[in-house]
Amino acid sequence: MTTRVSRRWRPRSLLQLVLLAFLVVMLPLAVLMLQAGPALSELSRLADVSARQAVEETRRARSLSALALEMERGARQYAVVEQESLLEIYAERIEEYREMLAQQRQLLPDDPDVAALEAQLVELARLPELPLEEFEERLIDFIPFAQHTEAVRRATNRQIDIRIDAIRERAEAVQTQLWLQTAALVSASLVLMLLFTWLIIRPVRQLERRVLSIGSGGQSHAVRPIQGPAELVQLDERLDWLSSRLEELEAEKQQFLRHMSHELKTPLASVREGSALLADGVAGELSPHQREILELIDASGGELQRLIEQLLDYNLLQHNRQMQTERLDVATVAKEVLAKHRLALDNKGMRVDCFDGPLEWQADRAATTSILDNLISNAIAYGEDAGELVVRARRCHDRLTIEVANSGAPIADEDRPRLFEAFYQGRARRKGPLKGSGIGLSVAADCARLQHGSLELVDDPYYAVCFRLTLPRVLVAGQLAHDHLALVGETSTHARNR
Structure with missing residues (x-):
């Protein structure tokens, strides 16, 4: 039964949560696209209109210059040949120039050159009415007229440049705004993505911790209920049932x-x-x-x-x-274990070689005794009759190494990976009337791990089977100075010199 508190805020299923996360994360990006679309459309429209106007206004300014030149040429030709048809053409060019100048005034409403051209255009339109002598004298008026026309063309170009600069500034402003919006909305999407990732991952990690707690045998008291999708909440309830069942x-x-x-x-x-x-x-x-x-x-x-x-x-x-350490003589412990198996060793006819002490170390006596007992018992059970059993030890700074080796048949390569598994029995047959339980080496390995050490099967050049126990140094109050003095001048102790 899901809790009422968790139902207040979470979706009913993992699929709903994932879909909601996708929609919410995509929402800022959609807003960004909606905002960027009109801005880019506006820039595109401004650029298109500006380009069209620039082309038109530039063409008009050039047309004014061309008409001014044609007007001057037609007037000078009339002064030479005195044909009435040239005056008609001159009047047409005057009218065309007047129309284009009126359009240009919309672009340059306050330009003095445009005003000067309008005034000069009135005077030039009266030239056909003047006598020929005065007409020829007034031809000099076309020089300032051409200068003002050229000035209007340059002013038109400057106005177009100003308009282009304004559009560029507008584009930069829109670009800056889009960058800011992009940074803000993408950051919001990332934050939302992290939030929903946390909402999905948190119950999964809680379940993982529950599974690890159950697998390690730890008791979890007052476990908080998982808040998340219904599937994960139901899985947590199944784990509660599994935990109680395992207990x-x-x-x-x-x-x-x-x-x-x-x-x-x-x-x-x-x-x-x-x-x-x-x-x-x-x-x-x-x-x-x-x-x-x-x-x-x-x-x-x-x-x-x-x-x-x-x-x-x-x-x-x-x-x-829990480990209960004490300072003990490892050599004495080894010989006590050997004495326990003296009868079995005599019946098997095995020769025993054990290192001499004292060799003091801080360790758990019961766990160390159990390790040696299982290793020696294993050597007796699987070693060859009338063979050799060697127990040797050496201390090197912060580690103690104990090796139990015996002659006989080596352990098969297929059995080595599972040698320390509980209840696993290899291909080799135990010698004696009773069959082993298959947990002796597992107990020994667990006792080594209890003391933060290790037990492993190693290769030995002289014996078929050799187990090595490695125990780290465990210092307690008052032992540091004593151990330091004990290590000064110490050499490794070996049971067998070859």
Whole structure:
């Protein structure tokens, strides 16, 4: 059931949210296009009108110059040949010039040259009425008339340049406005895009954290409900159900392991106690064959007890047991573990070579003991009869390295990638009456990680199988000065010199 608070603001589905994000992000860009369209159309219209007017006005100014020249030529020809037809042509050119000048005055309303031309045009229109002698004397008036006509042409060009500059300034202003609008609206689109990206990514990341929390076994108390599309909210509810279901299964597993350990260890203790009483001769003297069978029963009972303890250790490590470090002698711990397996080593006829101490280190005693116990037990189970078992260690500045190696058949390449997986058993067969559980190396690797170290299978030039445990230095209060003095002049300790 989705929450009422989340329903107030979010779309009902992820598809709606994506579509809404697309529309809202595109809205500023659409506004930009709508605003840019009229501005560009206006600029285009101004440029077109200005170009047409410039061409027309330039042509008119040139036509005025050409008419002024024709008028002067016609008047001078009349003064020479005295043909009446030349005066008619002269009058037509005067009328054409007057019409064009009137149009030019609209472009240059306050230009003094235009006013001067209008006044001179009146005088020049009267020339055909004058006697020939006075007509010839007035031909000199065409010189200032041509000068004023040329001045009008230059003024027309200047006016066209001014108009072009105004259009250019208008274009620059529109361009600046468009750039500002583009920057503002594109920035708004980016902000909206980031906002909707956050709205989509935030619930996904919350779900990811929930999944990681469930996968790591962490308990998430008072988890805030996810606010987002309905699909993600429903997925969060499914994760809540999955988390509660996993907690129920984990509780059932814990209860099963507790009951199993009790049900198995109680009769096992009775069996081992009975075998110990028989070995002590309480029920009478035993024959050598009976004692051999009794030793086999006791050894099998010890192996079964070790498997049960491995299973319980594995379960404990899966629940994030905290590391409890103390300063211990690693050599003493290794020899205690070897002493525990002395009977199995003697039965197998293996030669043991262990490094000598003292070799002090800050570590978790139980975890380190478990690692060595599993590695030595593994070497006994899979090593060759009458072979060699070597435990060596060296300390180098901030790291302690412990290696457990044995002779025998090497581990197959196909088994190496999954060697530390829980309950995985490789192709090699365990030697002995009991089959292994497949969690010994997994427990050892977990104990190494508990101490922020590592356990790995390495190649050794002398032994077929070699496991290397690396533990980093863990300093506690009061240990720094002591460790510094202990490291001065220290050399690596090796169990075997070859």
